[in-house]
Amino acid sequence: MRKFLMTGIFLAFASSTFSQIISLNSNEIASLRSIVKKDPTIKKQYELLVKQANSNLNDQPHPIDTIRTEGLLKGNPQKVKTQEALADMSKMYTLALQYRITGDEKYLTKCISFLVPWASVNHPNGNPIDDTNLDKAVETYDLIKDDLPAKDKILIQKWLKETALAEIGSKRMKPGRATAINNWNAHRLKVVGEIGYALHDQQLIDWTIENLKSHIYINLYPDGTSLDFKERDAMHYHIYDLEPLLKLAIMIDRAKGQNFYIYESAKGSSIKKSVNWLMPYITGQKQHEEYVNTTVKFDRDRAKNNEPGFAPGTMFEPILALPVLKLSVYFDAQQLKLLNQLSKGNNNLSMMVDQIKRESQETFK
Structure with missing residues (x-):
């Protein structure tokens, strides 16, 4: 109804x-x-x-x-x-x-x-x-x-x-710096893109889309894993990388642009593959111990600071993937059942706003 x-x-x-x-x-x-x-x-x-x-x-x-x-x-x-x-x-x-x-x-x-x-x-x-x-x-x-x-x-x-x-x-995106290709860049692209669309600034939008293609090629892998997962050995950072990419892909789609959810780079990587790779860990078919082999000192510092979730060996909790599911369902309605299970059927106002955006696009396609 x-x-x-x-x-x-x-x-x-x-x-x-x-x-x-x-x-x-x-x-x-x-x-x-x-x-x-x-x-x-x-x-x-x-x-x-x-x-x-x-x-x-x-x-x-x-x-x-x-x-x-x-x-x-x-x-x-x-x-x-x-x-x-x-x-x-x-x-x-x-x-x-x-x-x-x-x-x-x-x-x-x-x-x-x-x-x-x-x-x-x-x-x-x-x-x-x-x-x-x-x-x-x-x-x-x-x-x-x-x-x-x-x-x-x-x-x-x-x-x-x-x-x-x-x-x-920013100096942080110069070639050769890790922050030019890891989750930092995903958030950078999202920030520039959302401002570009809010201001109707075509130069910012064009810059964002061109660099998004490069990021998908460098940061995501054909098997669905990501550079951030490899470096941090944590689903937390795979999710933290995907969330801004999904937000940006939704913006581009709402602006009647290319579908960057299914877009594949020259090496075969895509946002969709990286979302799908996460799914068995959300359903519980697979488990993962977080940060066991992280290469980043800050992760170890947070563990020493007793910050919840950062101790090496902490089991990944599927509920932490809710931000990705809430966004990816925009492109893949088959994930609605899993989203409802994970959110325990709580159809709150925020989720309704997301649903309105999704159904609005479906109506005009």
């Missing part, structure tokens, strides 16, 4: 185009609004969003000059300060989504009061592991960009463009 309802709504708007690639566009917001009214489970989830959005109306932003998480151990003061500041990301996104659903200007005004200070204070350092935390800020901008005051819009666009250019020009 829900599928029929959603498809009907999308067909009613069939003549419109996608103006928002990163977030939900107007047609998809209309679909979400309708589902919230008719589906009791989603309505309950939505009520939690409303509660959070209303709570955020009383909060103040805490932007920081430089995001610092990469390479820092749990408890490091810089990391703690950053994590506290990054709470703003979910707050501004919640406010933006609530504004788009209700049209109530108070949520837009408060959302802007979070986003503008970040655009004013934060300065990119070209580190994709730090910048990957800006996902929700980019998505927030994409949700409200048509309703932003001109001055604020220019400021935010400048900040996002500078962030993308800092990634492209």
Whole structure:
């Protein structure tokens, strides 16, 4: 019934185009609004969003000059300060989504009061592991960009463009550096790509797509494994590499671009093969002891710091693959059953947003 309802709504708007690639566009917001009214489970989830959005109306932003998480151990003061500041990301996104659903200007005004200070204070350092935390800020901008005051819009666009250019020009992506070809580059591509699509900047988009092809060739292997898995001996990093690649592939598909989920490099590697390689470890057919043969000192340092999950020999927990499943199901609906099993059937609002994006594409293909 829900599928029929959603498809009907999308067909009613069939003549419109996608103006928002990163977030939900107007047609998809209309679909979400309708589902919230008719589906009791989603309505309950939505009520939690409303509660959070209303709570955020009383909060103040805490932007920081430089995001610092990469390479820092749990408890490091810089990391703690950053994590506290990054709470703003979910707050501004919640406010933006609530504004788009209700049209109530108070949520837009408060959302802007979070986003503008970040655009004013934060300065990119070209580190994709730090910048990957800006996902929700980019998505927030994409949700409200048509309703932003001109001055604020220019400021935010400048900040996002500078962030993308800092990634492209970073010393960390120079040839010969591991960070030019490992999971760092996957996150770099995702950051530049999402900013490119949010700003409708074709140069950023073209750069991203060209370098995505190279990354799939260098970082992923024909047997489905990845450079990051080989170096870290951990599913954790195979997943951490695939998640940004899947996000980027979805963006490109929503923009009516090439299907990079099934795209194969000259040596036969692909995102799809690397997702499929993970599946037996999710279903429990295979098990893996994490970090036993890692070549990276930071992994050993985190184990010594008693950070959960990083001790050599820790068994991989299938639930950790949920981020990959939530994204890969966009391209492969056969994985829905496994996704529902892993998420224990909890069809939350976040998963509904993902489903709306997926079914929207299916309708217009």
